[in-house]
């Protein structure tokens with residue numbers, strides 16, 4: 195995009211964040227930075243400065259330096275990827291239960307939930323015309339298989355749903371629809387992955403291929419879940435690489451016929467799995483709960499180090515570190531590992547449904563599931579006063595440059611609570627490269643950095659401690 199347009203666009207984005215922040219922070223008053231927190235709240239938050247420094251020191255220079263990464267490494271090398279419904283996922287949960295006991299956490303238990311078990315099996319996508327090329331691909335979670343031998347059909351490439359809509363049914367009937375949509379934002383672009391198959395099926399397509407949802411690729415396909423619309427014929431769907439989607443688009447633009455064979459043998463059933471819970475029981479108001487969380491399941495490609503072992507482990511070490519440091523908060527700090535996030539927040543939704551009698555006591559819910567690159571601050575959703583309190587406590591993290599508050603959706607699993615107005619925070623980190631590795635073979639331990647994990651663990655532990663311990667609850671307004 196031209197420079198001036200980019201500037202305008204950046205200003206627009208900045209306005210989305212800052213202009214919004216102004217109106218939320220100040221309530222009826224439009225003056226920026228006007229939070230009007232009572233002085234006693236400000237003083238209470240400020241009183242945690244020495245605890246914050248103590249926690250940072252413990253992780254970054256002290257006895258826990260390198261330990262979080264070491265725990266992740268041991269876990270990842272032992273189990274690898276942890277697909278929903280797989281035995282290895284259950285084994286990894288058992289391992290974390292035992293490790294939680296060894297580390298003297300409290301109220302350690304699991305919560306049973308039925309989860310989808312989708313197994314991709316053998317699969318391939320081959321360009322047959324105008325030349326033969328094996329295309330790296332990954333079937334999308336919950337896709338049906340193709341018949342044995344696959345589907346061989348002409349392909350038609352579109353850049354958007356609008357382009358597909360503009361085609362007649364005759365033009366799409368019996369073909370494989372290829373989506374070559376550009377990557378804009380994950381939330382928007384992943385729409386093609388979620389409903390690409392059903393949209394193509396409505397027009398009579400026999401299968402769909404979706405350009406992987408990533409801004410960058412070295413010929414890597416990226417998987418993810420998709421959802422069939424009700425009352426629409428189900429067709430097989432897979433992700434192909436950015437490179438191949440663009441290639442097919444160029445071939446079509448030259449007026450050449452494209453023929454592809456797509457072969458998939460995916461199966462699906464259901465299995466029992468578990469969410470895992472481990473607490474540091476509150477000293478004063480044990481019924482009040484602050485959650486730190488991540489999801490323990492992963493896709494079957496890569497080993498899920500980034501998505502989401504990193505997020506799980508910084509949540510898991512928070513209560514352990516606090517206990518070791520003798521910092522038991524007033525409220526209970528609950529580490530929650532959700533199962534089957536990748537297949538559609540299955541674990542989180544079941545947990546919320548079975549524990550909604552505790553919702554009134556949930557003071558704050560935190561989730562780390564968008565990378566553990568250098569911490570920058572928090573993404574927050576909730577009451578304006580809560581935003582002011584969080585903004586105030588982030589001032590204590592200037593030594594590690596993690597003071598930024600973004601007013602945006604903080605997580606995926608915790609939306610089961612934030613959508614009800616329960617305040618939540620997500621780890622805001624320098625994750626510009628997150629989608630390079632996301633849901634792909636490249637999501638391995640090499641994405642993580644031990645020193646950066648220490649910073650995240652320190653930040654996550656200290657933030658959750660302050661919120662679990664400070665005199666005032668984060669209000670819901």
Ligand SMILES: [Zn+2]
Nearest residue numbers: 489501502563
């Ligand atoms: Zn995730």
